[in-house]
Amino acid sequence: MTELAIHTDQLSKAYDKGVDALKNLSIDVSQGEVFGFLGPNGAGKTTTVKLLTGLLKPTKGQCAVMGLSPSLRQTDVHRICGVMTDSARMYGQMTGMENLAFFAQTADMDEKEAKTRAEELLKAMDLWNARDKKLRAYSTGMTQRLSLARALVNRPKVLFLDEPTSGLDPENAQAVNRLISSMASGQGVTVFLCTHQLRYAQDICERYGIIEKGELLACGTLESMSKSAQIYPKAAIRVKDGDELEGFARTDGGWWQTDLTQEEDMPPLLKKLVGDGHEIYEARIVRPTLEDIYFRYVQIHGEEALS
Ligand SMILES: Nc1ncnc2c1ncn2[C@@H]1O[C@H](COP(=O)(O)OP(=O)(O)OP(=O)(O)O)[C@@H](O)[C@H]1O
Ligand SMILES: [Mg+2]
Structure with missing residues (x-):
């Protein structure tokens, strides 16, 4: 059996003040799959990414990325993962080029290799012309693309993307989505994509998990979820x-x-x-579209919570 890229079993997280941010999440994501993790604000998506990348420790249950426990083997997990979140900060006083070259070097590349990798990514992200501009002069969309480039610096096997296209105009969002798809199909990169943008998700994901208030409401392909939601x-x-x-x-x-x-x-x-x-x-x-299915599940869950 090929190793799963991501495995979680009853994964749970309660923050200090007893907030159950994640309850008994059990999902599997295969290698090379683009998995869409969908849910409203506060659903537990970022918490899940933090658990899977070892930034948080589970209160209960377990998880593994390429067979490794993120909390026990954080350095090894970081070596094979790329993470793009809001909180992954870069340096405002450094240029796009300098930022990427710096992060490439922290990923164990020598200076020359790091520069080559930075150049490749700046071109792929359509940031080549802005390479010598300081990051603090980048627009939101440019910053987003640079942070995606940063997540790709170490040629990750598993890519965690937390709202990668939220600040992007439609053209750039499409370009980023195409890049995500091609990495999965061409290079076997596994993508765990958290998003609210259901239309884009439907274009690039093969399977989905829908989460609300820390609970997984549904998991599967568009077809299997629409059958079980009776749409x-x-x-x-x-x-x-x-x-x-x-x-x-x-x-x-x-x-x-x-x-x-x-x-x-x-x-x-x-x-x-x-x-x-x-x-x-x-x-x-x-x-049925992903939007139809998503809203049906969120609605059913709302009704169950009321009854
Ligand atoms: N550091 C923290 N301390 C306490 N509670 C937290 C902390 N971080 C998140 N939470 C709570 O955990 C729950 C899940 O939050 P999380 O950030 O995982 O949601 P999300 O699905 O990523 O939401 P969004 O779409 O808004 O990014 C929320 O109720 C949130 O208030
Ligand atoms: Mg979040």
Whole structure:
């Protein structure tokens, strides 16, 4: 069996004043997977990253990164991990180039190697023209990209990204997402991505965990989570003006929609509509989005908490 990149078992953290920030989290992430860890503010995402990188010790349960315990083997874990969080500070009075070269050297590279690595990353992050500017003169988006570059300096096997695209404009966010995907598919880097940006997450993640108030509400692929949340794909059909489809709801632009239990129900449905004399101009399946699934789980959890 290939070693799991990330494994947690009943992982829990209570901060000093009895705040249960994380309760019994059990998840596995395979090598090369892009795992989206989603949840509202205060859900426990950053706490999880801190536990997985050894910055916090669990109150209960355990975790491992590439088979190593982060609290017992912090140095070894840091060698194979890259972390990008808000709190990972760099030096404002140093240039982008100097910052990256410095962190490359702290990751055991000699001066020449460090410079080469810094150059590579500045180019990849579209910061080449800003390489000699002091960091304090960088915009938010530029700082974000530099801190992603910093997380990549040691060519990590596992990358922890805490809201990597939050300060970025759509174009830069897309570029960062493409880079994340290509690292996972091309270089087998495992990515643990904490985010609120569900659309971007849906573009790049293979599996997800949804967390709220320290509890894992769901875990799986888009398909498996939509099945268990009972959110079905919809058939959307456009017929001739003036025609009406019984059992369908009318939507914008002359489209009609109905729930399917599964995608396989689409062909017989179309056959029946044609058999009944309807003229179909367009037909498609509308699959649930990550946003649909996320809000359903958060809503179910809210209702359970109230009852
Ligand atoms: N150092 C701390 N001391 C006490 N409580 C803390 C500490 N850090 C976090 N918490 C609490 O733990 C819970 C989880 O916080 P965490 O930062 O892990 O959430 P998050 O999912 O990362 O949220 P956000 O999306 O806002 O970044 C919150 O209730 C928070 O107030
Ligand atoms: Mg956070």
